[in-house]
Amino acid sequence: xxxxxxxxxxxxxxxxxxxxxxxxxxxxxxxxxxxxxxxxxxxxxxxxxxxxxxxxxxxxxxxxxxxxxxxxxxxxxxxxxxxxxxxxxxxxxxxxxxxxxxxxxxxxxxxxxxxxxxxxxxxxxxxxxxxxxxxxxxxxxxxxxxxxxxxxxxxxxxxxxxxxxxxxxxxxxxxxxxxxxxxxxxxxxxxxxxxxxxxxxxxxxxxxxxxxxxxxxxxxxxxxxxxxxxxxxxxxxxxxxxxxxxxxxxxxxxxxxxxxxxxxxxxxxxxxxxxxxxxxxxxxxxxxxxxxxxxxxxxxxxxxxxxxxxxxxxxxxxxxxxxxxxxxxxxxxxxxxxxxxxxxxxxxxxxxxxxxxxxxxxxxxxxxxxxxxxxxxxxxxx
Amino acid sequence: xxxxxxxxxxxxxxxxxxxxxxxxxxxxxxxxxxxxxxxxxxxxxxxxxxxxxxxxxxxxxxxxxxxxxxxxxxxxxxxxxxxxxxxxxxxxxxxxxxxxxxxxxxxxxxxxxxxxxxxxxxxxxxxxxxxxxxxxxxxxxxxxxxxxxxxxxxxxxxx
Numbered sequence: 001x002x003x004x005x006x007x008x009x010x011x012x013x014x015x016x017x018x019x020x021x022x023x024x025x026x027x028x029x030x031x032x033x034x035x036x037x038x039x040x041x042x043x044x045x046x047x048x049x050x051x052x053x054x055x056x057x058x059x060x061x062x063x064x065x066x067x068x069x070x071x072x073x074x075x076x077x078x079x080x081x082x083x084x085x086x087x088x089x090x091x092x093x094x095x096x097x098x099x100x101x102x103x104x105x106x107x108x109x110x111x112x113x114x115x116x117x118x119x120x121x122x123x124x125x126x127x128x129x130x131x132x133x134x135x136x137x138x139x140x141x142x143x144x145x146x147x148x149x150x151x152x153x154x155x156x157x158x159x160x161x162x163x164x165x166x167x168x169x170x171x172x173x174x175x176x177x178x179x180x181x182x183x184x185x186x187x188x189x190x191x192x193x194x195x196x197x198x199x200x201x202x203x204x205x206x207x208x209x210x211x212x213x214x215x216x217x218x219x220x221x222x223x224x225x226x227x228x229x230x231x232x233x234x235x236x237x238x239x240x241x242x243x244x245x246x247x248x249x250x251x252x253x254x255x256x257x258x259x260x261x262x263x264x265x266x267x268x269x270x271x272x273x274x275x276x277x278x279x280x281x282x283x284x285x286x287x288x289x290x291x292x293x294x295x296x297x298x299x300x301x302x303x304x305x306x307x308x309x310x311x312x313x314x315x316x317x318x319x320x321x322x323x324x325x326x327x328x329x330x331x332x333x334x335x336x337x338x339x340x341x342x343x344x345x346x347x348x349x350x351x352x353x354x355x356x357x358x359x360x361x362x363x364x365x366x367x368x369x370x371x372x373x374x375x376x377x378x379x380x381x382x
Numbered sequence: 383x384x385x386x387x388x389x390x391x392x393x394x395x396x397x398x399x400x401x402x403x404x405x406x407x408x409x410x411x412x413x414x415x416x417x418x419x420x421x422x423x424x425x426x427x428x429x430x431x432x433x434x435x436x437x438x439x440x441x442x443x444x445x446x447x448x449x450x451x452x453x454x455x456x457x458x459x460x461x462x463x464x465x466x467x468x469x470x471x472x473x474x475x476x477x478x479x480x481x482x483x484x485x486x487x488x489x490x491x492x493x494x495x496x497x498x499x500x501x502x503x504x505x506x507x508x509x510x511x512x513x514x515x516x517x518x519x520x521x522x523x524x525x526x527x528x529x530x531x532x533x534x535x536x537x538x539x540x541x
Contacts, residue, residue, distance in 0.1 A: 011474045012466075012467065013451070013454055013467070013470045013471045014474060016455035084477055084478055085484055085496075086481075088488070088489055089488060089493070090485070105478045106478045
């Protein structure tokens, strides 16, 4: 469903500028010339975001915002305030109103789009027609290596996914495969004889069918010249042997923009659970971080006010995990979410080795967290 | 606030607004020749009231006003019909310029409120200050287009 943007401004010029800024995106823009109209349109259309001017006749921005916040159907709609006045006092006043963001006129359209894009997902027109693929959708991978054990290792390692691994040992076979099938991604050894791995890359890039197919190189860590050459030529990435299969999955997912968020974000009993899997490599935590703001904002916009960071599958903690935890908790504070961290005693102890976790509120299970978070706010600290 | 500071503030506010909203690079030039050239021109004004009280006028020829409007709203100039859209666009430009000035004045301990924009159109008119009012005039060029900015200011409380 297309996101809806409501612009409320007494200046027709500003309303047209806002509409123009979002013309290239797949969204609907609604207008209102003052706060009264704005509330009526908001009630009718339930926009995903409201861009609200401060100074307006009939009902100004501050009063409009207060009325939005007092309406249970509208209070969670994020508001970006527009103001012509950038003075310190005015900015502080706006910040106290409880808006998601603010923009000072004059503003570049790109900045408006960027700020709105932080709150709602904006897609270019046409892009949303392509179905977003998920990590658990079938994919066809081509692995080119003259060592059968490597192909076998990758095939076995990806057997927990619905991805099909097609192995070929020579450049010629790989080219034949690509002419008959369209692999979603290619992984090629950079140590193939006579540089044929690099030749394969060039041939695939020259072919219209495969010019945009992600192509990853494989080599041993010490083959620094091959790595440098691959990066220079424009390979999608380089994987070091022995292949870290979680890293391979993450790289392929990223290059194909596969939606992996469902693996880490689930709503249970009205609480957003951020679930860190057992093998939480740096790449995995990075993946979670990339989705974090969008998924938490999405949850808040749908009325969720509680979050659980679930570390119960982990056996240990490290600095990357602590960083993710800090970012999650900071985001909760920013968006006024109550939160708890679920972890075993051993993980809790390891987390406590980091000074930054001293304020983390740990519980043992998700159920314990739900019980605490569902208590009235006065009884517990957020 | 010293006159020189105010001059710099007005110049920077005008150039900032035109640059950000329209990508127009305005060049400050001596305000010697009048803007009037037989073309109808339009003056948009926004006032400010507080420790400093005054009004800022933006004067442009009607052709330039249409081009400004076109640049702001993304409608080709030849499709802009009537005065309403142009009046609104020029009013908004004045609002942003004076808003920018106001923000700086507020940060310097000279808070003030803005008035709503107003528009005057005509072929031959000028706005004269009364004797107690200071008048500052600025002229800008971009290509063959010109913009005159006039600030009338009356200090309150001796500033």
